[in-house]
Amino acid sequence: MDIIFLSEVKVQTHLGVPDWERLAAQTIILDIEIAMPDSSSCQTDDISDTIDYGVVVSRIRETLAERSFKLVEALAEHVCQLIMHEFGAPWVKLRVAKPGILPGLKALGVVIERGEKLPHGNHP
Ligand SMILES: Nc1nc2c(c(=O)[nH]1)N=C([C@H](O)[C@@H](O)CO)CN2
Secondary structure (H helix, E strand, O other): OOEEEEEEEEEEEEEOOOHHHHOOOEEEEEEEEEEOOOOHHHHHOOHHHOOOHHHHHHHHHHHHHHOEEOOHHHHHHHHHHHHHHHHOOOEEEEEEEEEOOOOOOOEEEEEEEEEOOOOOOOOO
């Protein structure tokens, strides 16, 4: 199973339980691992045989600029489903961090995993 990783991706979005918190956009930080459907791009050296991570980042920034969520859990689910459905990834692990929310800690948030990792060599 080959994995694309995206580390400390900064994204602007409207997020928070209280209504006032969602009025202004805030910066959240995503760490993403995306399983690839197969490893053919390692042989072909062709971008069309893999998931283009630049396109993934653009789509996440686009959707989170348009959407508003109360919970980090709901935002994380939305991002995982987008990556799996739009890019055909069989498995995604996502860490969503909200920095500077509570005094005395750097960040808080969630880590979720969706889908299934295909065993090595057992892909279409
Ligand atoms: N499990 C969660 N707890 C809390 C969340 C959340 O998204 N998931 N959010 C908040 C507030 O938005 C807080 O971050 C700022 O007011 C509180 N607890």
